[in-house]
Amino acid sequence: MCKSKKRLDGKTAIITGGTTGMGLRIAIDFADRGAKVIIACPYPDEGASAIKTVYDKTGSEKVIYKYLDLASLESVRQFAADIMNTEDRLDILVNNAGVGVVGDFLTKDGLNFIMQVNYFGHFLLTLLVLPLLKKTGRPLEPSRIINMSSILHNIGKIDLKNLNKTNYWYKIQIYSNSKLALVLFARELTCRLRSSRGTHVVINSVDPGLVGTNIYYSAGSITGLIIKLLFYNLNKTPLEGAQTAIHVVMDKKAGEVSGEFFKNCKRTTAHWNAYNEKVAKQLWDESVRLVKMSDQELNRCFLDL
Structure with a gap:
């Protein structure tokens, strides 16, 4: 459990998938520490319910719901533009939203649905709000990006020729690929930020452990229930699963590293595939192409506000 008593007064955080589960x-947690919290998901009813839940538990009125559909590049761009136009700072971005083995099909953007929600959408979102994260970060208090990975990143594969294909992978493999891609993204973005002097933004990845959330039901109501019951004694609660992400935001030492991997509130190592610099760069280039970012747009993401 994260034991930090650090306050977040005056800080702003975005949490994708901040309406349920972890x-x-x-x-x-962030609201209770005094932060302004923007929760993002594609379901307004869930957003309203989440705001009420946060208020009931913390008394905070600084919680905002904003619509974000990570399965739509247009939605991601609209959300990011809204943030850039309405917020004067962004201290924390938690790329938490994700889907399980819900379906193997292409979105209207021509992207594999699981890969787009779990990885491509977050890739684009992070880059589009990066200038605000850069503006906010300070030497002793950098802005922090958290990528929510998974233990299944260990079996993930980055096969660039088939990364975005449908009817090629088992759905559990697509999910695993997306979680490995998030770790490689953190590594590559770290390299690019280091080449930009005066930038105080860190990005780290988190394995929350085996958490008993409703994501199991993406395999089907009956199958999901069976899986959840089989792993009942091994599962963490959503509260327990959230702790490492909270730790990486609060911990001073975690703010001094970037591109690293955390589990059980400790820095550890990811699968060896996550440290292949060549693959990380190739994945970056392919991701830029697939989310349709021009060179000019990409360059703007690294400019200072």
Whole structure:
């Protein structure tokens, strides 16, 4: 459990998927510490319910719901533009939202649905709000980006020729690929930020452990229930699963590293595939192409406000 008593007064945090499960627990924690919390998801009813839950538990009125559909590049761009136009600072971005083995199909953007929600959408969102994160970060208090990975990143594969294909991978493999991609993204973005002098932004990845959330039901109501019951004694609660992400935001030493991997509130090592610099760069280039970022747009993401 994260034992930090650090306050977040005056700070602003975005949590994707902040309306249920671990995301909601993170939102409650940040709000209780005094942060302005923006929770993002594609379901307004869930957003309203989450705001009420956070208020009931913390008394905070600084919680905002904003619509974000990570399965739509247009939605990601609209959300990011809204943030850039309405917020004067961004201290924390938690890329938490994700789907399980819900379906193997292409979105209207021509991207594999699981990969787009779990990885490509977060890739684009992070880059589009990066200038605000850069503006906010300070030497002793950098802005922090958290990528919510998974233990299944260990079996993830980055096969660039088939990364975005449908009817090629088992759905559990697509999920695993997306979680490895998030770790590689953190590594590559770290390299690019280091080449930009005066930038105080760190990005780290988190394995929350085996958490008993409703993501199991993406395999089907009956199958999901069976899986949840089989792993009942091994599962963490959403509150427990949220702790490492909270730790990486609060911990001073975690703010001094970037591109690293954390589990059980400790810095550890990811699978060896996550440290292949060549693959990380190739994945970056392919991701830029697939989310349709021009060179000019990409360059703007690294400019100072």
